[in-house]
Amino acid sequence: MGIFFKLGWFFKKEKKRYLIGVTFLALTSVINLVPPRILGLMADQLDKGHISWQEYGLLILTIIFAALLLYGFRYLWRRQIWGGAAELELQLRSKLFRHFMEMDRTFYQRHRTGDLMAHATNDVSAIQEVAGEGVLTLVDSLLMSVSTMIAMIIFVDWRLTIVALIPLPFLAWGAWKLGDQLYDAFDESQAAFSRLNNKTQESVSGIKVLKTFGQGKEDTQAFNDMIANTIKINKRVFKWDSLFDPLGTLLIGLTYTITIIYGGLLVSNRALTIGQLVSFIAYIGNMVWPMFAIGYLFNILERGSASYDRVEKLLDEKPAITDQNADQSIHAQDIDGDLKYEVKSFAYPDEPQIPVLHNIDFTLKTGQTLGLVGKVGAGKTTIIQLLLREFDQYDGKITLNGHDIREIPLNVLLRQISYVPQNNYLFSTSIQKNIAFSDANSDESAVISAAKKSDLHNDILQMPGGYNTLIGENGVSLSGGQKQRMSIARALLKQSKILVLDDALSAVDARTEMAILKSLRQERKGKTTLIATHRLTSVMGADLILVLKDGRIVERGTHDQLLAENGWYADMWQRQELEEKVGE
Numbered sequence: 001m002g003i004f005f006k007l008g009w010f011f012k013k014e015k016k017r018y019l020i021g022v023t024f025l026a027l028t029s030v031i032n033l034v035p036p037r038i039l040g041l042m043a044d045q046l047d048k049g050h051i052s053w054q055e056y057g058l059l060i061l062t063i064i065f066a067a068l069l070l071y072g073f074r075y076l077w078r079r080q081i082w083g084g085a086a087e088l089e090l091q092l093r094s095k096l097f098r099h100f101m102e103m104d105r106t107f108y109q110r111h112r113t114g115d116l117m118a119h120a121t122n123d124v125s126a127i128q129e130v131a132g133e134g135v136l137t138l139v140d141s142l143l144m145s146v147s148t149m150i151a152m153i154i155f156v157d158w159r160l161t162i163v164a165l166i167p168l169p170f171l172a173w174g175a176w177k178l179g180d181q182l183y184d185a186f187d188e189s190q191a192a193f194s195r196l197n198n199k200t201q202e203s204v205s206g207i208k209v210l211k212t213f214g215q216g217k218e219d220t221q222a223f224n225d226m227i228a229n230t231i232k233i234n235k236r237v238f239k240w241d242s243l244f245d246p247l248g249t250l251l252i253g254l255t256y257t258i259t260i261i262y263g264g265l266l267v268s269n270r271a272l273t274i275g276q277l278v279s280f281i282a283y284i285g286n287m288v289w290p291m292f293a294i295g296y297l298f299n300i301l302e303r304g305s306a307s308y309d310r311v312e313k314l315l316d317e318k319p320a321i322t323d324q325n326a327d328q329s330i331h332a333q334d335i336d337g338d339l340k341y342e343v344k345s346f347a348y349p350d351e352p353q354i355p356v357l358h359n360i361d362f363t364l365k366t367g368q369t370l371g372l373v374g375k376v377g378a379g380k381t382t383i384i385q386l387l388l389r390e391f392d393q394y395d396g397k398i399t400l401n402g403h404d405i406r407e408i409p410l411n412v413l414l415r416q417i418s419y420v421p422q423n424n425y426l427f428s429t430s431i432q433k434n435i436a437f438s439d440a441n442s443d444e445s446a447v448i449s450a451a452k453k454s455d456l457h458n459d460i461l462q463m464p465g466g467y468n469t470l471i472g473e474n475g476v477s478l479s480g481g482q483k484q485r486m487s488i489a490r491a492l493l494k495q496s497k498i499l500v501l502d503d504a505l506s507a508v509d510a511r512t513e514m515a516i517l518k519s520l521r522q523e524r525k526g527k528t529t530l531i532a533t534h535r536l537t538s539v540m541g542a543d544l545i546l547v548l549k550d551g552r553i554v555e556r557g558t559h560d561q562l563l564a565e566n567g568w569y570a571d572m573w574q575r576q577e578l579e580e581k582v583g584e
């Protein structure tokens with residue numbers, strides 16, 4: 001029941017809706033008592049042998065009227081209570097979504113995407129069930145059983161009521177206990193089914209890798225083992241289900257048997273009329289659902305409570321990157337790309353004892369370009385991540401126009417940076433919308449111009465729907481190079497003061513790369529650019545190039561200076577030049 005208190009804030013907010021809903025539920029329960037009583041009265045008339053058609057007609061009309069009222073009241077409580085549940089679902093989902101949007105990298109490192117999805121879907125559904133099915137079951141079963149019992153005592157007989165209802169508490173107990181086992185088994189079976197689904201998806205999407213590594217047979221065997229396990233788990237559901245159903249039939253049958261025997265005795269002793277016995281038998285029908293409902297209700301509440309705790313725990317997590325220390329007087333116009341980077345040391349939060357950056361310092365004036373080069377894992381992406389404020393806990397300072405980036409409001413800072421990451425993310429929508437991602441209202445000519453600068457325009461024109469071509473799961477697939485150029489076009493359209501390219505041209509050929517870099521140089525005059533890359537031709541025009549090794553700057557200078565230094569850069573340059581020539 002604790003979950004009702006946990007959701008107190010919601011019920012308070014939706015007080016009116018629930019009051020109306022519960023009132024109509026109560027009226028439904030009361031009207032439900034009418035048809036059995038009328039059936040009894042009709043039976044008594046038949047028993048007397050002389051039927052008054054007028055009275056009979058009146059009774060039939062009353063039943064029809066009660067049925068119409070029931071229809072109307074059921075409609076009204078359903079609208080109120082199901083509407084409340086839908087409202088709670090909406091509020092929780094948008095709260096979670098807002099929270100996910102606020103959270104930073106460390107949060108997403110702690111939680112797997114699949115788990116977050118499960119919280120946003122299964123847990124929210126379990127909580128909304130409390131506000132819908134849970135409220136309904138609690139109120140309805142309570143009102144229905146109490147009012148039916150009162151009607152049995154008043155209209156029929158208190159002794160028959162006590163004796164006939166003896167088996168029903170056992171039914172409630174059985175439904176609760178077996179229901180628990182049944183739902184546990186059902187949960188396990190759902191989890192097994194979802195594991196089976198994941199396995200199928202993984203195997204199908206990785207089918208080429210599986211086949212080329214000759215793992216087809218092994219994978220089929222693993223899949224068969226999984227099916228066998230899923231069936232074993234499903235058999236537990238059948239077992240509890242098979243125990244559950246006959247128990248219900250047995251106990252309800254017992255109730256009817258007692259009623260017929262003891263009720264019949266009372267009728268033959270003239271303590272009860274035949275009509276009263278008919279009413280009583282019809283009332284038993286009203287008592288069955290509340291008994292089953294107890295087990296059902298506990299289950300809904302238990303699940304809802306566990307889900308609510310999980311969602312609350314997630315919502316309680318605070319992002320490490322916040323606007324707490326932000327100086328709200330800093331606006332976009334105060335930043336024009338004058339960057340000073342002084343980081344003495346930085347370690348990722350999950351491995352605090354291993355610093356990955358040491359003494360990284362450089363200065364970029366507005367309009368300058370920085371090149372970051374070095375072997376895999378040298379620290380290029382990490383340098384960029386700190387500038388994007390994905391992590392805050394480093395020893396040192398990064399400033400833009402003299403403002404510590406930790407003091408610049410996040411929305412101001414991030415709006416000034418266009419970032420093209422190593423892994424492009426495209427949405428399942430049109431090419432036009434993918435490019436115009438930062439501003440859905442940007443006009444077509446701006447989108448085309450950005451695509452031209454990224455050397456993508458001609459590729460798009462050759463696609464079936466041009467700029468309206470759908471991409472992603474339901475549309476065409478793009479090559480790695482096309483995806484990269486699309487991401488660059490998206491970043492260019494944003495027209496921000498700082499552009500960051502993280503290995504963003506790795507999948508395009510040298511000719512395309514030169515064309516893009518050339519138009520970037522013209523486009524980005526007066527704006528700051530950072531390029532992390534493995535291909536040195538990408539940064540040969542940069543104002544400053546940093547060569548990184550194990551998180552330290554080992555060489556720095558312009559292209560010419562670095563060639564003259566005859567170090568790693570010069571060596572790599574010669575190698576790449578040679579590769580290029582051999583390639584040609």
Ligand SMILES: Nc1ncnc2c1ncn2[C@@H]1O[C@H](COP(=O)(O)OP(=O)(O)OP(=O)(O)O)[C@@H](O)[C@H]1O
Nearest residue numbers: 348350351356374375376377378379380381382383
């Ligand atoms: N999230 C993380 N948690 C812990 N360590 C990390 C994390 N991301 C990267 N690292 C480590 O930090 C170091 C620098 O990685 P980084 O990605 O910055 O290198 P990089 O120069 O960009 O490499 P690449 O050229 O492959 O992109 C590596 O040793 C890497 O293993």
